[in-house]
Amino acid sequence: SYELTQTPSVSVSPGQTATITCSGDNLGNRFACWYQQKPGQSPILVIYQDNKRPSGIPERFSGSNSGNTATLTISGTQALDEGDYYCQAWDSSTVVFGGGTRLTV
Amino acid sequence: EVQLVESGGGLVQPGGSLKLSCAASGFTFSGSAIHWVRQASGKGLEWVGQIRSKAKTYATTYPASLKGRFTISRDDSTSTAHLQVNGLKIEDSAIYYCTRLASEEWQKDWYFDLWGRGTLVTVSS
Numbered sequence: 001s002y003e004l005t006q007t008p009s010v011s012v013s014p015g016q017t018a019t020i021t022c023s024g025d026n027l028g029n030r031f032a033c034w035y036q037q038k039p040g041q042s043p044i045l046v047i048y049q050d051n052k053r054p055s056g057i058p059e060r061f062s063g064s065n066s067g068n069t070a071t072l073t074i075s076g077t078q079a080l081d082e083g084d085y086y087c088q089a090w091d092s093s094t095v096v097f098g099g100g101t102r103l104t105v
Numbered sequence: 106e107v108q109l110v111e112s113g114g115g116l117v118q119p120g121g122s123l124k125l126s127c128a129a130s131g132f133t134f135s136g137s138a139i140h141w142v143r144q145a146s147g148k149g150l151e152w153v154g155q156i157r158s159k160a161k162t163y164a165t166t167y168p169a170s171l172k173g174r175f176t177i178s179r180d181d182s183t184s185t186a187h188l189q190v191n192g193l194k195i196e197d198s199a200i201y202y203c204t205r206l207a208s209e210e211w212q213k214d215w216y217f218d219l220w221g222r223g224t225l226v227t228v229s230s
Binding site: 001031033035037042043044045048049054084086088090093094095096097098099100 | 140142149150151152155166168169202204207212213214215216217218220221222223
């Protein structure tokens with residue numbers, strides 16, 4: 001079965017750039033999206049179609065996807081960006097989530 | 106308001122059954138694919154399955170690991186989706202979220218743009 005692998009944790013200082021990666025076999029040939037989840041809350045979509053931001057998501061969130069790796073980049077990271085981030089893609093007709101990355105600011 | 110509201114969770118004994126509901130409002134439910142995703146305490150997101158719209162023949166898909174005990178259905182007349190879980194195991198304890206696929210038509214739009222707040226299922230004797 002298809003798997004997406006994420007680094008369990010990333011730590012950055014406020015104002016720095018946070019880079020969260022998601023690896024999967026030929027992931028660049030699929031669409032990747034990213035969800036943010038804060039403690040006690042439901043996930044929210046922050047990036048879709050590899051690099052698009054939904055309405056209301058700050059410009060400091062960006063995404064890319066090439067080769068075997070999708071990347072979520074948060075520029076000028078703020079304390080309110082702290083939380084868990086999950087990548088997601090499709091394998092045929094099934095949904096696959098990465099294991100999640102805890103971002104500490 | 107555009108929203109999904111889950112209900113039906115609770116404490117269930119191992120081997121028991123539960124039917125969760127997902128009530129939609131504020132959008133055209135009948136044209137949307139609805140998915141269920143669960144999250145055990147302190148763990149990541151796990152996809153439970155989907156039900157597509159009438160236009161897509163109400164097709165359901167489940168991960169191989171969960172096939173057999175989980176059944177998703179929908180009632181477009183009440184804008185509600187359901188998740189039936191039989192033979193509950195302790196490891197089924199989790200928050201169960203329903204979520205909407207942005208669009209069924211094109212794969213580029215196969216992402217989840219709306220999530221409910223979840224309903225907690227605890228399996229314990």
